[in-house]
Amino acid sequence: MEQREVMQRVVGVLTEAIDRRRKSDENPDADVPPTTVFGDLLTELMPILVLPPDASGSEVAAAVQREYAPAIERMAGAFTLAFATLAETLDEDNEQTPQVLRSLALYFEEEGE
Numbered sequence: 455m456e457q458r459e460v461m462q463r464v465v466g467v468l469t470e471a472i473d474r475r476r477k478s479d480e481n482p483d484a485d486v487p488p489t490t491v492f493g494d495l496l497t498e499l500m501p502i503l504v505l506p507p508d509a510s511g512s513e514v515a516a517a518v519q520r521e522y523a524p525a526i527e528r529m530a531g532a533f534t535l536a537f538a539t540l541a542e543t544l545d546e547d548n549e550q551t552p553q554v555l556r557s558l559a560l561y562f563e564e565e566g567e
Contacts, residue, residue, distance in 0.1 A: 455498055455499060457528060457532070460495075460499065460528055460529060460532045461532050461535070461536070463491075463495045463498075463532075464495070464529070464532040464533050464536050465536060466491060467491050467492050467495060468533075468536055468540075470489055470491045474486055474489065495529070496529075499525040499528065499529055500522060500525050501521045501522070501525065503517055503518065503521055505517055
């Protein structure tokens, strides 16, 4: 999959997430069906590993790192670029993104307690 296609799919994942969040906010009691958009992206990006049955744990770990790391980096890069582009567009002059990120980090820190 080309990086252009990865970006298109990431935008689709983010669009779906926003839509699901809005529906959930509008009707908290509604049963929002699960989505497969992110899973589908992972399935398409991740290579299939073929390992010998007698592969050691370190051989498996090395194969996973070697084969999966580039795909994960491509996907993470696409999500990062999409986020940064969206943040820059929304911030324009007021630069609220760092403040929003701090609030989000604090929210999840408090959720863990």
